[in-house]
Structure formats: C-alpha cells, structure tokens
Amino acid sequence: MEKIEQVRAALARRGLQALWVSDPANVRYLSGFTHPDDGRLLVTPGAAVLYTDGRYTVQAQEDALPGIEVVIARPMEAVEGAAGTVAGMKLGIEGAHLTVSALERLRERWQVQFHPVEGLVEELRLHKAEDELAGIRAAQDLADRVFAEVRPQIQAGVRELDIAIALEQGLRQAGATPAFDVIVASGVRGALPHGTASDKVIEDGDLVTVDFGANLNGYNSDMTRTVAVGQPSDELRRIYSAVLEAEEAAVRAVRPGLKAAELDAVARDILAGHGLAEAFAHSLGHGVGLVVHEGPRLAQGSEDVLKPGMVITIEPGAYLPGLGGVRIEDLVLVTEDGYEVLSHSPKETL
C-alpha cells in the first residue's frame, strides 16, 4: 500500500481527494495488474479499487498487489458503480491520457469536480524500487544475450529485416517481446534516427545502427550499437569516434544531483567540437521502466535532476543525410555515488 499512500499524499498536496487512473503504465505500477489496457484504478481516501472485466477475473485477483480491491464489471457498470463513492469529491484525472469522450462519459455519471493532473504517478515511477530494477536488469541482460547471438549475422549481403527478425525471434524465444519496432539502419539509412528495419541489403563499408529493447514482465530495456561491416570510409569512422567519445564522457558524468540539461550538454558540446552540433538531432536520453520513454528527460531545457534509483539512457547520435549515421546507447542506473551501466554488449572501436 506504500505506493497508494504516496498517491494520497500527492493528491493532498494538490488539494484533491481521489484519482481516476487510466494510463495503463500507471494502472500497472499501482495495482500490479498485468493487462492494464483493460483496467482502471480508483484511489480514494478509503480504498484503491481496480476495475476490469470478466476476461480477467482470475488474472486480476492473482496480480493485484496487497490492499488493492478488485471489482469485475464492464466499463460503464464500473463507472456507475463508483458514482456513490466519489460523489462530491475533488477528483484528479490523468489529463495526458484520458480521452475527451471518456471524460464526457464520466461527467455524465459522476457528481465530482474534475481536476486534470500531470505527472502525479509518473513522478513516483522516476525512482525504481528493487523489484523494478531487477525487472529492468533481466530485460537488459536478455537483450545483451540476444545481441551476442545475432551480432555475427550483421554482414554484407544480409537484409536489415533479417537482422530485426533474428533479434525479435531471440527475444520471443526467451519469453520477452520487442520493446519497440527494431531499428536496423545501414549505410545512408543510418541518417534516419528511427530507421526501422527495411529490405535494404547491408553492404560492405556500411555502418549499421541497431537499436532495440526487450520487454520482459512489463519492464523494458533500450540499447543501441553501431556496427561496422567491412571498412567504412574515413569520414564515417571519424563520426563514429566522435559519438563514442561523447557517449562515454556523458556516461562517466552521471551522478546524483546533476541537472539533466547539464548532462545533455556534456555530449552535445563534444559533438559540437567535432563539427557535429547540427547532426545531433535529438535529446541525450530518457528514463526507462514500464514505458520505454518515461522521465527523466535528458534534454536541453529539461528541469529534471538526476537522483539515485533512476534508470536512464545515454544515447548521443550524429545523422548526416546522404552519408549515414551513428548512435551509441547505454542503459544506466543512477546510484548513490555515481552510476552503473546496465547494458554490457561490446562497442566497436573504429
């Protein structure tokens, strides 16, 4: 019930009494329910009720964390059934998730004051508990093993799609699913930061960016390696070395108390020094957990500050249309006195 108590405390700080949780990651985090797309959670001063339907009667009881009451009802029955409990309350809704039509349905049935809240549960999710960390480690260890198996197949003459299929098959055989569509971007396609695998055939001299993650028991990993096939050009090798330098420097800089924007600047300044400021077209990284992209934001202008227990990616890149690109990404835990790198797949030195 500790998480639910934290929610109640956060609600009280906002002058609210209850929260209707509809974001699946938040439903899962607070209730333990493993089919959170089909669940909603109502947190009130006296109870925390998970609503789901008859498809999950057994599953919901098995999954529910201690203190979570399970009510099996069709969505509208659930809303109608809760009307008495919430009547007159100041109720938080997750503005970033609840659709306009879902809110309309609630408005028709509940006599409450609705207050959109931003990031109330997401803030709790920033710090990973030991069981969550174990889940993320297991997902990343699995991804490392699968990458080691597939790495020898990254050769001239093989399609990007075949590499993606091999990675996906390895993940699925081990009981995981891909955390997102596998990115395999070779040669000029390397200039696409999110170049999901295509039928392009990998050629001699290509750099191949492989970015993938495992979702295991709800928790995700995220890692990128850029692999050389044959002898890439001097220019590509120069870019690779610059990105590697930026990535390693940013990882070494990770420590609690550091502003996320300052960490972003560590990598960005190094790439700028190599004439690659414009080529680094995205943020340095993001938090990883129940969702692949969650807080904190490691970006220019971010107000976030690193704290122990956060799991983040460090992933600078350089993308040059018509030439190619490089991204190198590690999954990193912020510890009490620094950092621990959770991704262990070897990186090339070109």
Ligand SMILES: CSCC[C@H](N)C(=O)N[C@@H](C)C(=O)N[C@@H](C)C(=O)O
């Ligand atoms: C569609 S999930 C892609 C995962 C990938 N490893 C990744 O995070 N790529 C980054 C370039 C990215 O999308 N960064 C975001 C947070 C951004 O900079 O806005």
